[in-house]
Amino acid sequence: MTDQPSYPTALGASSRTAITLLGQDLAHDVMGEVGFGELAYWLATQRRPTPGQVRVFEAVLAALADHGFTPTAIVTRLTYLSAPDSVQGALAAGLLGGGSRFLGVTEDTGTFLHEVLEGHPGPLPTRDADWDALALETVHASRTAGRFVPGLGHHVHKDGDPRTPRLMEIAAEEEQFGPHLSLFAAIGRTHPQVLGKTLPLNGAGACGAALADLHLPIPLLRGFALLARAAGLIGQLAEEIRNPVANDIFLSVDLNNRPVAPDPYPGNRP
Incomplete structure (x- = not known):
């Protein structure tokens, strides 16, 4: 008789009389609790x-x-x-x-900050001045490489995203203000020295930093x-x-289209 394969999981599992989830009885230990x-x-x-x-x-x-x-x-x-x-x-x-312009900024910012922290030699900063130095180095490196710093700027909240300071406040109150938020806040303080202009720290980026400080899986x-x-x-x-x-959105486009001459795609240039 061939042995049946085994598929271990710590998540949901069912028997005839019970369902377990994360080692808990779903009906009695999870639902309503x-x-x-x-x-x-x-x-x-x-x-x-x-x-x-x-x-x-x-x-x-x-x-x-x-x-x-x-x-x-x-x-x-x-x-x-x-x-x-x-x-x-x-x-x-x-x-x-949900991609690089909407929602994906959360992932992009958390990943960016995590890579900087993972690549930092020695112990992480403990003072704002040292975080600022690391942030300056980070923004300089990104600009030299021709890359944007994710989490900087917002198409609507140009004078400041109201979600960002509130999320940082909550994280500090709950002692969850870790290295990712510390570096993100320092980038907010120092980037004008490199970019020559002040951009808001957007809420999606702050969310990415906060999630990383909660030790959630970076790829998720x-x-x-x-x-x-x-x-x-x-x-x-x-x-x-x-x-x-x-229907109004649809009709506003459908009833206001304007025929133009064909514009042939130029093809891929070497």
């Missing part, structure tokens, strides 16, 4: 978070849930207009738009942004059902 934010953190790390970690994590989720008529929200509403029988398609369309940081935005997109769909605007 563990909040969704706490559970999401626990699932990703297989480590139960402290109350302070939960507060910071849920602050990040709130910060990223919805930011108005962004492309992710618009495409969700338009997809629902086109296929109202496919809520999952509308949600998926919005989530698939965009996943947490998408988790937050899924709630926001459900809200967008709920409002679209009650007060639809997608």
Whole structure:
């Protein structure tokens, strides 16, 4: 008789009479006892978070849930207009738009900061002056390499993203203000010396720094942004059902298109 393969998991497992999740009885130890934010953190790390970690994590989720008529929200509403029988398609369309310009900044910033810290020789700074020196070195290196520093700038909040100081305040209150947030804050203080202009630290970047300081898996940081935005997109769909605007958006483009002569693609130059 051939041995059956074994697939070990510490996540969900079912028997005829019970369901376990993370070693807990789902029905009795999790349902009604563990909040969704706490559970999401626990699932990703297989480590139960402290109350302070939960507060910071849920602050990040709130910060990223919805930011108005962004492309992710618009495409969700338009997809629902086109296929109202496919809520999952509308949600998926919005989530698939989470990239380098929207939502992906959370991952990009957390990864960028983590790589700087991982590559830093010796102990990490403990004073603001030393963090500022590291930040200056980091911004200089990025500019020399012709790369942007993720998390700097915002297309709307040009005078400061209100989410950033509040998230930093919450992290400090809960003793979760770690090296990633420290470096990000120092970049905010020092980058004008290199760039010659002052840019706001955007909220998505602050979220990436905070998530990294919570010791969440760096490759999954965009996943947490998408988790937050899924709630926001459900809200967008709920409002679209009650007060639809997608058809107006569609018609504003469809009724105002302007025919022009063909513009042949030039091809790829060597």
